[in-house]
Amino acid sequence: MTKPVILVTGADLAQAAIEILGNYEIIYAGKAPQESDVLALCRQHNPLGIILRYGGITAEMMDVAPNLRVISKHGSGTDSIDKSAATERGIAVRAAIGANAAAVAEHALALMTACAKSIVHLNERTHAGHWDKATFKTQELSGRTIGLVGLGAIGQRFAKICDAMNMKVLGFDPYAKNIPSYVTSVDLESIQEKSDVISLHCPLTPENSQMLNKDFFAKCKRGVIIINTARGGLIDESALLEAIASGTVSMAGLDSFAVEPMKTPHIFHGNQNIILTPHIGGVTNDAYINMGVGAAKNIVACLSEIH
Known part of the structure; x- marks a missing residue:
């Protein structure tokens, strides 16, 4: 008797995660699976669950996999999953x-300090033989x-780091709970007006798409640093470029973009x-294991509830 299939939209999974999924057959979509590849694998294998590493999951993929019961993100952001379609079809x-x-959080710190x-x-400059100590601050x-x-797990972790650096930490998140004492909860306008650095740690939703736009930057402190380790769609990229050209934004450290991989040029x-x-x-390496284990546990837990 064949095992039910779990489809992974990537080329691998941490060994600890594989062991958790021991009762299932794992099918991998490859290093950089295209939408057509995932669609074909859904049609061919009719998976019971999908672990989403790369790309997205569409309604069409769900429709060609009638056994599909759960989509588990290998990470924290689920904006690349058609959640409305999943809800309509009873897919967790x-x-x-x-x-x-x-x-x-560590990467946000690296980008902030680099900026x-x-x-x-x-x-x-130093590699090129220059010594700018007397002329640069x-x-x-x-x-x-x-x-x-955003004051979820990542935002609060970064907040703790910034507090340890003797930074004043403001936070905007209408959904956050148990906000630590060293974070001052404020509205978004206060973030714009008072922040020397603004760092994004929220999910991308239809409501906050391109939240950092021309109007947003116009209300910011001149010379603000922008950090984005969340989702590229939170920023109007043309507006950010204009804000940098005008000096409203002094530097930006970006780890995510509206279209990925980035278009060239x-x-x-x-x-x-x-x-x-x-x-x-x-x-x-650590996050790879943690995310794989978390995704695998979510698959098992959901399927256990269903059955």
């Missing part, structure tokens, strides 16, 4: 909440105000005031 959607919190300390620029973060948009390419990384904030 789960995320490995907090599994990559440490990794992403404030001009690490990339000075690295290039960087920014000190101690005593500055950071505004966090991209309007951000070559801009020395923008530090770019390829949505790699949550990609560490």
Whole structure:
């Protein structure tokens, strides 16, 4: 008797996660699966569950897999899943909440400090034989105000780091619970007006798409640093470029983009005031294991509830 199938939209899964899924046959879609590849595998194998690593899950994929009962994200963001379609079809959607919190918070810290300390620029200058000590000054973060948009597992982890750096921490999240004492809960307008650094840690929804737009930047403190380790769709990329050109935004550290992989050429390419990384904030050895285990446990738990 064949085992029910779990489809993974990636080329691998942590061994600990594989062991959790021992009662299922695991089918992998490959390193960079296209929508057509995943659709074909859904049609061929009719999986009981899907672990989403790369790409997205559409209503069409759900329709060609009538046995599908759960879609489990290998991470925390579920915006690449058609959740309305899943709800209509009685398919559970789960995320490995907090599994990559440490990794992403550390990456936000790396981007913030790289921006404030001009690490990339000075690295290039020093490698080229220049010695800019007498002519260049960087920014000190101690005593500055950071505004966090989103206070989930990642946002709160980053808040703790910033508090330890003697930064004043403001947070905007109407859904957050148990906000720590060192975070001052404020409205979004206060984040704009008071923050020297703004860091995004919220999910992408239809309501907050391109939240950081021309009007948003117009209300920010001049010279603000923008950090995004959440979702690229939260930022109007053209508006950000204009804000950097005008000096409203001094630097941006970005790990996610409206379209991924980034289009080449991209309007951000070559801009020395923008530090770019390829949505790699949550990609560490530890997070890889944690996310795989979290995703696998969610699959097993959902299927146990159903049966």
